[in-house]
Amino acid sequence: xxxxxxxxxxxxxxxxxxxxxxxxxxxxxxxxxxxxxxxxxxxxxxxxxxxxxxxxxxxxxxxxxxxxxxxxxxxxxxxxxxxxxxxxxxxxxxxxxxxxxxxxxxxxxxxxxxxxxxxxxxxxxxxxxxxxxxxxxxxxxxxxxxxxxxxxxxxxxxxxxxxxxxxxxxxxxxxxxxxxxxxxxxxxxxxxxxxxxxxxxxxxxxxxxxxxxxxxxxxxxxxxxxxxxxxxxxxxxxxxxxxxxxxxxxxxxxxxxxxxxxxxxxxxxxxxxxxxxxxxxxxxxxxxxxxxxxxxxxxxxxxxxxxxxxxxxxxxxxxxxxxxxxxxxxxxxxxxxxxxxxxxxxxxxxxxxxxxxxxxxxxxxxxxxxxxxxxxxxxxxxxxxxxxxxxxxxxxxxxxxxxxxxxxxxxxxxx
Ligand SMILES: Nc1ncnc2c1ncn2[C@@H]1O[C@H](COP(=O)(O)OP(=O)(O)O)[C@@H](O)[C@H]1O
Ligand SMILES: [Mg+2]
Numbered sequence: 001x002x003x004x005x006x007x008x009x010x011x012x013x014x015x016x017x018x019x020x021x022x023x024x025x026x027x028x029x030x031x032x033x034x035x036x037x038x039x040x041x042x043x044x045x046x047x048x049x050x051x052x053x054x055x056x057x058x059x060x061x062x063x064x065x066x067x068x069x070x071x072x073x074x075x076x077x078x079x080x081x082x083x084x085x086x087x088x089x090x091x092x093x094x095x096x097x098x099x100x101x102x103x104x105x106x107x108x109x110x111x112x113x114x115x116x117x118x119x120x121x122x123x124x125x126x127x128x129x130x131x132x133x134x135x136x137x138x139x140x141x142x143x144x145x146x147x148x149x150x151x152x153x154x155x156x157x158x159x160x161x162x163x164x165x166x167x168x169x170x171x172x173x174x175x176x177x178x179x180x181x182x183x184x185x186x187x188x189x190x191x192x193x194x195x196x197x198x199x200x201x202x203x204x205x206x207x208x209x210x211x212x213x214x215x216x217x218x219x220x221x222x223x224x225x226x227x228x229x230x231x232x233x234x235x236x237x238x239x240x241x242x243x244x245x246x247x248x249x250x251x252x253x254x255x256x257x258x259x260x261x262x263x264x265x266x267x268x269x270x271x272x273x274x275x276x277x278x279x280x281x282x283x284x285x286x287x288x289x290x291x292x293x294x295x296x297x298x299x300x301x302x303x304x305x306x307x308x309x310x311x312x313x314x315x316x317x318x319x320x321x322x323x324x325x326x327x328x329x330x331x332x333x334x335x336x337x338x339x340x341x342x343x344x345x346x347x348x349x350x351x352x353x354x355x356x357x358x359x360x361x362x363x364x365x366x367x368x369x370x371x372x373x374x375x376x377x378x379x380x381x382x383x384x385x386x387x388x389x390x391x392x393x394x395x396x397x398x399x400x401x402x403x404x405x406x407x408x409x410x411x412x413x414x415x
Pocket of ligand 1: 030031032037068070071072076
């Protein structure tokens, strides 16, 4: 390569010539987006729950539980709600509410949480040598003196429940019963991934935590499409992300298509697709880039792809049959009879002679062994016992595409 050519390449890159991502920070998981499509209702629910914090200040300590799977927008929505409530309280009533968001995974003990509060509120005290009770009192007195209220969001609270001492959990949940304050100035939002971890709390604690719950459902592919579109518009060169790329990612992760419903993974995939496109020197992000990004990031894809590559033709036909059944409706488990029926139909479509029952049963065992299928025995029904079969994985576009690819390769005799 000539010196001039090297110069040219470096200058182009440094001048940002093949940049597709203009604002990488927008694709960072910590970034707070301008819009929160499809979470309006959750903001409304939270506002209803905390309404009395504004209308009857000091009367109650309000508690809400926000729960849902990873990537469903719990953190970003609660933060957005909290910041807005601060503003509204000031604008409409001249009231001072402070929202503080604590990640319990980062601040792992009660002491560290209280210490963080003291820091955030810029209290002129050192927490050294203080007990939790004393720290809490200082915080409360400070609020009183300034006529302020606090909304404390405890994120990843299930982590705290699982690792902190029972006493500490008890303290956080019940503190107003222990300390006799006239006015209640601290409200809580407990954010958790898994509702059952909270439901499993000691009853005396549970009643104080589980008052108002707001569930965050996994996103559907149509919802993810809106979220991704917004994000692409903010982060990328205008028009450089093709709809086909966004559609692909939205379909892979959409809960209604068997995906995880996780906006975080969807956005990460979009970012990765952008990076791949840039490296290629492409002017746009295409479906192919999105596919490559997905193959890198999607936790399921790599392993399953390898496993499927190694299957026999009829094992793949059987897998296809079970995917068909799963996609067809709301059921999860299918009797051996139904599976075989569909398998025979698939064989017919692909012009193959179906294998006999005992052989098919061996295939089921093999696929179960690989973790692709689950099986269980049916109860003693009218017609005796049968094996029930279900897919161990989401019947995602990704799985379907992988099966289709291998099937075509097998049938054309390439592999
Ligand atoms: N409705 C939404 N609109 C825009 N971005 C969203 C939305 N929901 C989630 N996100 C983004 O997806 C990522 C994961 O959201 P997050 O709030 O961290 O989820 P959780 O706390 O439930 O795991 C973040 O980058 C967040 O900004
Ligand atoms: Mg979160």
